Amino acid sequence: xxxxxxxxxxxxxxxxxxxxxxxxxxxxxxxxxxxxxxxxxxxxxxxxxxxxxxxxxxxxxxxxxxxxxxxxxxxxxxxxxxxxxxxxxxxxxxxxxxxxxxxxxxxxxxxxxxxxxxxxxxxxxxxxxxxxxxxxxxxxxxxxxxxxxxxxxxxxxxxxxxxxxxxxxxxxxxxxxxxxxxxxxxxxxxxxxxxxxxxxxxxxxxxxxxxxxxxxxxxxxxxxxxxxxxxxxxxxxxxxxxxxxxxxxxxxxxxxxxxxxxxxxxxxxxxxxxxxxxxxxxxxxxxxxxxxxxxxxxxxxxxxxxxxxxxxxxxxxxxxxxxxxxxxxxxxxxxxxxxxxxxxxxxxxxxxxxxxxxxxxxxxxxxxxxxxxxxxxxxxxxxxxxxxxxxxxxxxxxxxxxxxxxxxxxxxxxxxxxxxxxxxxxxxxxxxxxxxxxxxxxxxxxxxxxxxxxxxxxxxxxxxxxxxxxxxxxxxxxxxxxxxxxxxxxxxxxxxxxxxxxxxxxxxxxxxxxxxxxxxxxxxxxxxxxxxxxxxxxxxxxxxxxxxx
Numbered sequence: 001x002x003x004x005x006x007x008x009x010x011x012x013x014x015x016x017x018x019x020x021x022x023x024x025x026x027x028x029x030x031x032x033x034x035x036x037x038x039x040x041x042x043x044x045x046x047x048x049x050x051x052x053x054x055x056x057x058x059x060x061x062x063x064x065x066x067x068x069x070x071x072x073x074x075x076x077x078x079x080x081x082x083x084x085x086x087x088x089x090x091x092x093x094x095x096x097x098x099x100x101x102x103x104x105x106x107x108x109x110x111x112x113x114x115x116x117x118x119x120x121x122x123x124x125x126x127x128x129x130x131x132x133x134x135x136x137x138x139x140x141x142x143x144x145x146x147x148x149x150x151x152x153x154x155x156x157x158x159x160x161x162x163x164x165x166x167x168x169x170x171x172x173x174x175x176x177x178x179x180x181x182x183x184x185x186x187x188x189x190x191x192x193x194x195x196x197x198x199x200x201x202x203x204x205x206x207x208x209x210x211x212x213x214x215x216x217x218x219x220x221x222x223x224x225x226x227x228x229x230x231x232x233x234x235x236x237x238x239x240x241x242x243x244x245x246x247x248x249x250x251x252x253x254x255x256x257x258x259x260x261x262x263x264x265x266x267x268x269x270x271x272x273x274x275x276x277x278x279x280x281x282x283x284x285x286x287x288x289x290x291x292x293x294x295x296x297x298x299x300x301x302x303x304x305x306x307x308x309x310x311x312x313x314x315x316x317x318x319x320x321x322x323x324x325x326x327x328x329x330x331x332x333x334x335x336x337x338x339x340x341x342x343x344x345x346x347x348x349x350x351x352x353x354x355x356x357x358x359x360x361x362x363x364x365x366x367x368x369x370x371x372x373x374x375x376x377x378x379x380x381x382x383x384x385x386x387x388x389x390x391x392x393x394x395x396x397x398x399x400x401x402x403x404x405x406x407x408x409x410x411x412x413x414x415x416x417x418x419x420x421x422x423x424x425x426x427x428x429x430x431x432x433x434x435x436x437x438x439x440x441x442x443x444x445x446x447x448x449x450x451x452x453x454x455x456x457x458x459x460x461x462x463x464x465x466x467x468x469x470x471x472x473x474x475x476x477x478x479x480x481x482x483x484x485x486x487x488x489x490x491x492x493x494x495x496x497x498x499x500x501x502x503x504x505x506x507x508x509x510x511x512x513x514x515x516x517x518x519x520x521x522x523x524x525x526x527x528x529x530x531x532x533x534x535x536x537x538x539x540x541x542x543x544x545x546x547x548x549x
Contacts, residue, residue, distance in 0.1 A: 168236030320363030423447030449495030
């Protein structure tokens, strides 16, 4: 059996990037539902679901799912791991239905937990790995329904107390409320008014645009993105981000807790996660916006912002050994446009751990950069999205992968993947988190390990031609994740312990694993979530004089 299959090294000696431009297999859309009342989900000029097809949402064997896929005579295949079938079963069990149609997946299916809180809701960001898994498995209808329903929710009036939110804000989550007596179903959306800390999600709109592009890329179905309603939905999101104001930076000013790091963790300002998602959503929108009167205006604004944002991020957020040494030698209190230390960063503010953490070969995008502030923490999501969106140059993408390999114990440990490194503790933890008991050191978003990040790491590895890194991390995950009950996150420096407050059967842990496995099996899947470098921007991106010493 072993001789009949290629080794991991042999299978990936060739350049996997040639798969990215491979024409996608045309997916015959599976009409999965019986005709029922779906008027609330319908959008004008959008084709409805076909009632003639049989229900296919029971667990099924699909050619691209990893179930019993026969070894190909032309390329190596993967022996499906036993936990793949369990993952699919758990993912389908998490599906949420509204008037007979699946519209998403709940955050966690943990009946053992005493408090449900909002884990029984459909979160926009949480659904993304589930959606990608369904798309890769040739089941796009649930993704289509989700996009329709969230667009409908975007149009709701959004108020917190007496204050009205921006028109384009997407909900953080929504819940289907069943009323058995009246035999009705209604939706309840949360735009931040019910969230811990009452923070509106900035990333929901970005993930929505990214997912819309993934759906369109995977299915070839333009009936959503080209409709007036979806065009308007994208423009509403973009208008919130592209508006001109007092800021002198092209980055997006954000509140703490507005993204995956959803509790106070000192990321207010210009967090890398939001900037990378902002960049990626702008590029995705650029491929979908129509060149009509309204679309052209936004396209021009997007192109200008992308040039400025890519220059700013690649210049001022990037750090490697040389950059660290330059910052270490900064002078302060410089005035005028000739200043070298443009943000007036005090060298004494550089934390000691950075000097030991930074390898000679390798680098990453800083967690945050602003006036007199550099957050040197490494954040996984922001750096992976930077690679997938081509915010990172090819050289920077390679350096990020070099850093992960060089600092494997710190960033991967025994359960992939650290959401950020290092954890904050002691007096700093009390000030930054407000003594948050969930964000104790090496837990939750304060240095905890999150299995969901595996799909982003795998995609980044494939794009950079380093799939062996992903395979090694997935093997670590497969040794424990199913046995531990698919937890939300892990605690400890190495990610050795199931998180103290982690929910079991966390849906995005399940979906993230499936997406990672399917991408390794068929690297062409990467095309729906990856963007190639924009050659037009390349000449404009040079090392800023403010970073020379």
